[in-house]
Amino acid sequence: MDITEVKISPISGDEKLKAFATVTFDDCFLVRDLKIINGKKGFFVAMPSRKMKDGTFKDIAHPLNNAMRQQLEAKVLEEYNKSIEEPKS
Template sequence: MELKLKSFTKVEKREDSKLRGYASVTIDDCFAVESIRLLEGVKGLYLGFPSREYVNKEGETVHKDTCHPVNPETRKQFEDLIFAEYNKSE
């Protein structure tokens, strides 16, 4: 599987936000994943994939990924690509 970075937008660091940037990636030149969030937490950088918010049967607000890697190897490919671009812009 070939991933290509379509775009990356760095976001200015703020103390009240974990958000560090947004990325768009194409998979094998045939499928695009937009609005992948680059976040920074206590354990370092991580990715937030596109998601939607809804209220479940119990009345609780839930966030559900609409697309995401289904195995650690694929997640690492996304991380390597996006983290490298972020680190170039530091």
């Protein structure tokens, strides 16, 4: 499965949440609302989730193995870094 597009929507004014990402796979499947978060050990990507009745959160969509998680996180963070480096017009 290839990541064919990543769109970044930066968030301003939040110390931890830096942006939302939308990822397209194989030009035919889209996942919205991945979160780019600045954590204690640096930036990471959180999967879209839903709050459950007991107050916990459960991922709606997520990679099934570590290799795919690493590939997804690397691509999303690469696009995020490009988006914050672009000069503002």
